[in-house]
Amino acid sequence: MFVLIKVIVSAIVIGIITEVARRFPTYGGVVAALPLVSILSIIWLSAQGEQNPTLSRFVLGVLWGFPATAFLLFIVYIGLKHSLPLIVSLGFGLFGWFVFLSLQELFLKQVKLLIFQS
Known part of the structure; x- marks a missing residue:
């Protein structure tokens, strides 16, 4: 039932x-652009009983993915601005995100190697 509530x-x-x-x-x-998905995810994880260490690792993962997501959005913006079809712009954006x-x-x-070798 909780899954259905989250989906709705x-x-x-x-x-x-x-x-x-x-x-x-x-x-x-x-x-x-508001962090609605992140906030909803944190709320749902918390409501399901996840503890602060798990929530903290989740938030760090969101922060880790943020620059690549901004890059994806920039590529999609450029593609659409240059009249590329949405699917092509998204494809380039996803490729850019992965790279x-x-x-x-x-x-x-x-x-990390440089820091730990010193």
């Missing part, structure tokens, strides 16, 4: 955001 509430939030975006695209974008995350992970490993 989350769908309502997404529905409201898309309606705002349809009427007011800029404001809809600002609202969509960005991979490079970010590689960079962090190199930094």
Whole structure:
């Protein structure tokens, strides 16, 4: 039953955001950029009994993914601005997201190696 409640509430939030975006695209974008999914996820995890260490690791994961997500959105914006179809823009964006995350992970490993070798 709890899963159904999560799905319904989350769908309502997404529905409201898309309606705002349809009427007011800029404001809809600002609202969509709010960390609603992250906040809802934290609430749902907490309501399911997850403890602070798990919630903390989840939030760190969200922070870790944020730069790549911003890069994805930038690529999609550029693609749409240059009249690429949505699916192509999203494809390029997802590819860029994956490459960005991979490079970010590689960079962090190199930094850790440098720090621990000193």
